Amino acid sequence: MRAASPAPEVAPPPAAPRRKARWLPALSLVVGGVFLFPVAYLLWEAIFLGSEFWATLSSGDTLRPLANSLLIASTTAAACAVLGTSLAWLVARSTMPGRAMWRLLLPLPLVIPSFVGATAILVAFGPGGLVPFFPRLDGFWGAFVVLTMLSYPYVYLPVLARLRATPASLEEASRLLGVGTWRTQIGIVLPQLRSAIAAGTLLVFLYGLSDFGAVSLMRFDTITRAIFSSRLFDRTASLTLGLVLALLALGVAAVDRAVPRRPHHGAIGRTPARYSLGTGSILAVGLATTTVGLALVAPIGVFVAWVVRGSSTVGVGYSGLGDDLGFLLSPLVNSAVAAVVAAAVAAIVVLPVAFATVRRRRVAAGFASTVVTSTFALPGLVVALAIVFWAVRAPAPMAFLYQSFPLLILAYVLHFGAQTLQASETAIGAVPARYDEAARMLGAGGGKRFLTVDLPLMAPGLLAGAGLVLLSTLKELPATLLLAPIGFDTLATRIWAAAEDGFFAEVGITSLVLILLSGALTWSFVLRPELER
């Protein structure tokens, strides 16, 4: 890795003093403070209820599921790092056949709620399933496969964005010096992807800690099971375990922050050439086909089978092909609006934190960044209840905000802000300091530099981050159920309700509509603007 560093372009910043914007660290501190809501709620309640923190933490009933949580989170993170990076490289840099199709399909599994993905995999494979000769997936391996298949886009999207922003010059120089294709990719390109891969992998790890749907259906016992099963009848234990998870996530995010990320060799320039894979094309297509097959085609196959099979209870729920689909219109619109607004707000809100962290390296910014990142590891129910807790205690003039659309968006942003933050930090780190310096010397002010220099260079990364929030919001459940304006149902809440009571034809049709919607939104807001640049 180290061999790649001696590039003349990353000379130390010039001696000319930078005019430092003081408001930036202050603003990021405010954002970080808002993201502290969930942890503060857990702390407050745990103390108020007389939590025996150390006793709960050191009990075998906590440590066993906690070890399982760490195991599933770290193994899926490692698998997603390899899978997401490979797929992104193949799509961006190789001559693999069908790239346009893969580009559109590969981000989509992220939209499938994990409990639906797990149910579909259980129904699809194994004896008695739709594909009976395939081994049954269950326990650790079942959870591992489902979580890997649904979360590799956390790595894939940021790395794909990063690959589009790496200049051709270094690679060409390397090739001209006689370095082989693969050594160039590993020695020159991979180091430039490092922070994007690290950011995505961290997100998968945190998501793995927070998941309840996939692990519970696959019968793999983790800390979230303990949090959920005690949530009503042993509030103290449930909140204490939530606090354990929050502190663990804060620790992991802080350690991640402490590892220095070297600046990148970002530049504006031609996109590098694609590499011909030769016979390797077969392997590449095989990898993409297997991934899309398991993560998208298998669930879609199950959904279609449920819809075709239909239901004999006409009048109660959706009963199959030919039934009116009008009932999905309002959830469709609600899902689309909520997801797009949440993605845009999240991208904007965390941008100051990302800037302050990467450019200023202040302690305050580091703190804010750590808090924003860690919130992603909390189960959605904890985040939702925390917002309820603070909202009902808010001063009277703000009372009307409770169960309003803006508060719902706040919940999404708090829960998923980590996704845009990680992507933004990577994107900002990729903007070469010398461009900013040049613009300053030409007399451009801070705002103008941001709009004309930074923003265009960061755009692919920002869009990737917003895309992650978009897809996560589309499948979000607990906050939508508890905090949405009354009557505001989304495709995800409809899928959940139908699955709760065994209306599988309805789960199927609604999931298919959700996947189509996510495809349309990802295309219009993330992929197309990116390609048009």
Place this chain on the structure above:
Amino acid sequence: MRNTLIALALALAALTGACSGSDDVLTVYSGRSENLIQPLLDDYTATTGVDVDVRFGDSADLALLIAEEGDRSPADVFISQSPGAIGFLAERGRLQAIDDAVLDLVPAEFHNADGLWVGLSGRVRVLVYNTDLVDAAELPDSVFDLTAAEFRSRVGLAPTNGSFQDFVTAMREINGDDTTLAWLEAMAANDAQTYANNTAIVQAVGRGEVPYGLVNHYYNLRALAEDAGAASANHFFPDGDIGALLIATAAGIVDTADDSGLAREFIEFLLSKPAQRFFADETFEYPLAAGVPPSGDLPPLSSLDVATYDFDRLGGGLERTTELIDASGLTGS
């Protein structure tokens, strides 16, 4: 991009402007999902002119929500799919007493002794079994038989699910804590297979992954409605065995209700003949009021064990139940 922003602004305006309506509005938090109650709510609005705003969600989560909301709760009525979740609110003094005229619409065992909640419809605990793997002649007579060696590794249950917890709580009330813990431990020792919820068990039984499962009767009838050829059937434990316990969906009036008279009328409507018929004919459940019989495929209510499971009065309540389940080793395997 500008067009997108304009569209978003318009959508937002539409969302915020959509909160007008008629004067009479009842706010219901419903742990019962839309498919299983919305047609009734539409009827109610059509006949009374009262709009019903509903927040659907998991019963336990909605109970937690009302608890967190405190005196700011918008909820007038809470409908819980399980006695456990509504008992949680009753225990915290968050429900108002319902007057006797409404309570008396159901037999005494289906309402809380202090009148804090009333049952609407019921689901019965059953042993669901795979018809290809199990000979119907050899089905057990009691849930206590499932600890025998012949059932080793062959029974699925959902120890973290509300309805299993309700069942264990009722067993504690009737058989005592010691017997209950012994049964739970014997099930764990007999390698009972744990699943996430009722639906997951019925599916696993249907595909032959596990031959038996302890669930509510509703879920297999629902599975058969979606797949008439599914190889699963319900076995009702006979002779009033605790394994055939009836678990009620219950409704209560939240202490912060704006208009408890309106809330009371609404609950009365849910106990009326047409509403009870809906539960019998459309949702495969046991009606609890108005003398409406269950659908013909179900054994009559009189053949079932109908316990007075006022969980909120039981020593230690549901917290003790989850402690016993955890102590037995059924969770966290």
